[in-house]
Amino acid sequence: MDDDETPPELVEVTALQEETRTEEVEEPGVSRVPITLVTGYLGAGKTTLLNYILTEKHGKKIAVIMNEFGDSTDIEKSLTVNQDGQEVTEWLDVGNGCICCSVKDSGVQAIESLMDRRGSFDYILLETTGLADPGNIAPLFWVDDGLGSSIYLDGIVTLVDAKNILRLLDEPATEEITHAGHEDHAGPALTMAHLQVSHADVIVLNKVDLVTPTELDNVRQRIASINGAAKIHVTDHSRTPQIEGVVLDLHAYDQLSKLDFDEKGHAHIDPKISTLAIIYPRISSDQIARVDEWLRSVLWESILPSIPEEENEIPNFEIHRLKGILALKDGTFKVIQAVRDVFEIRDSENRERKEDNNDAPDHCKIVIIGRDLGKSAGAWERNFRSFMEKVT
Numbered sequence: 001m002d003d004d005e006t007p008p009e010l011v012e013v014t015a016l017q018e019e020t021r022t023e024e025v026e027e028p029g030v031s032r033v034p035i036t037l038v039t040g041y042l043g044a045g046k047t048t049l050l051n052y053i054l055t056e057k058h059g060k061k062i063a064v065i066m067n068e069f070g071d072s073t074d075i076e077k078s079l080t081v082n083q084d085g086q087e088v089t090e091w092l093d094v095g096n097g098c099i100c101c102s103v104k105d106s107g108v109q110a111i112e113s114l115m116d117r118r119g120s121f122d123y124i125l126l127e128t129t130g131l132a133d134p135g136n137i138a139p140l141f142w143v144d145d146g147l148g149s150s151i152y153l154d155g156i157v158t159l160v161d162a163k164n165i166l167r168l169l170d171e172p173a174t175e176e177i178t179h180a181g182h183e184d185h186a187g188p189a190l191t192m193a194h195l196q197v198s199h200a201d202v203i204v205l206n207k208v209d210l211v212t213p214t215e216l217d218n219v220r221q222r223i224a225s226i227n228g229a230a231k232i233h234v235t236d237h238s239r240t241p242q243i244e245g246v247v248l249d250l251h252a253y254d255q256l257s258k259l260d261f262d263e264k265g266h267a268h269i270d271p272k273i274s275t276l277a278i279i280y281p282r283i284s285s286d287q288i289a290r291v292d293e294w295l296r297s298v299l300w301e302s303i304l305p306s307i308p309e310e311e312n313e314i315p316n317f318e319i320h321r322l323k324g325i326l327a328l329k330d331g332t333f334k335v336i337q338a339v340r341d342v343f344e345i346r347d348s349e350n351r352e353r354k355e356d357n358n359d360a361p362d363h364c365k366i367v368i369i370g371r372d373l374g375k376s377a378g379a380w381e382r383n384f385r386s387f388m389e390k391v392t
């Protein structure tokens with residue numbers, strides 16, 4: 001994308017924030033197709049993963065959109081549909097070469113027209129370019145009502161090249177980041193690798209055959225220090241132990257029954273991005289508005305609310321991804337989802353004491369992944385607590 005091209009889509013997303021952050025009522029009977037974004041640095045093994053999925057027998061009808069990254073501005077995307085063991089390839093012309101700007105219009109239109117002709121899919125997998133920042137793409141699938149009616153975001157899978165990732169994370173950031181639209185961010189620049197890891201719901205740690213067990217260990221720790229909430233699967237040639245629950249059926253943005261996150265481990269191995277969790281006792285339903293208010297402050301203003309300036313321990317943070325479970329006193333749950341400044345709080349399917357839900361949490365938990373979050377979760381937890389308990 002040229003710098004002077006301002007994609008109108010992004011404006012639209014901003015305009016939608018206001019309406020979409022409150023609880024949404026799901027329309028019953030509308031069957032939506034899950035889409036998983038597969039991202040990762042150049043050569044990490046994305047295409048290998050998608051080919052593996054296409055050739056495995058899983059009895060699902062999966063549309064795979066591969067991104068052939070090239071120098072030309074007209075990039076064709078091949079769309080391979082696997083149907084009853086048969087692969088059918090179509091070419092999508094998405095016009096503008098930058099997928100984050102074009103997928104929403106022509107990409108989704110192409111998917112929809114393909115569904116008209118071939119019937120719906122069980123899943124759609126979209127490979128984004130090795131340089132794409134998933135933080136820009138994810139909200140397009142998530143907040144837009146038009147898209148939301150036919151497609152929903154199932155999760156983000158990030159392929160990591162075990163051999164090269166540490167070097168990429170330690171590299172000084174380049175203009176790739178500005179391409180993705182982060183010119184406005186203050187503070188030290190991040191590498192694309194940081195962004196891709198920090199937005200992941202699942203990390204496929206690939207090319208394990210090329211590293212020693214010690215190297216693998218180091219990579220694992222570094223990844224977990226950046227994103228402590230993602231599930232990590234170690235693979236050789238992107239062969240994940242299984243497909244469902246690993247690449248498909250992630251429900252990273254809807255079900256969210258519990259948030260696995262090891263709060264003690266890995267603190268600050270990576271100097272740039274880290275993960276932390278806030279724990280808080282059950283709340284009453286009228287406290288949800290309070291949580292909403294707190295989220296608006298930290299996500300929209302990047303400010304911990306109600307702290308005098310001189311006492312602010314975390315002056316310059318930036319949240320990339322946030323998810324949370326609010327445990328209510330009546331035994332129900334709410335789910336919080338945020339990618340950058342787009343967020344929502346909605347009902348969870350889960351109720352307590354459901355037989356298959358023994359590990360339902362008995363407290364609220366908010367997991368935050370971002371830059372410059374400070375030395376520990378303590379300051380965050382204190383701020384959240386005092387904000388929730390503040391008399392208004």
Ligand SMILES: Nc1nc2c(ncn2[C@@H]2O[C@H](COP(=O)(O)OP(=O)(O)OP(=O)(O)O)[C@@H](O)[C@H]2O)c(=O)[nH]1
Pocket residue numbers: 040041042043044045046047048049067069129130159206207208209210235236237238
């Ligand atoms: N040794 C080794 N090679 C791998 C592994 N996985 C993938 N490769 C190879 O790495 C190269 C790049 O893999 P791709 O799947 O094309 O990577 P990609 O992420 O799609 O790459 P781009 O589309 O260029 O961003 C290919 O030659 C693969 O065969 C692995 O686990 N081990």
Ligand SMILES: [Zn+2]
Pocket residue numbers: 001098099100101179180
């Ligand atoms: Zn772009």
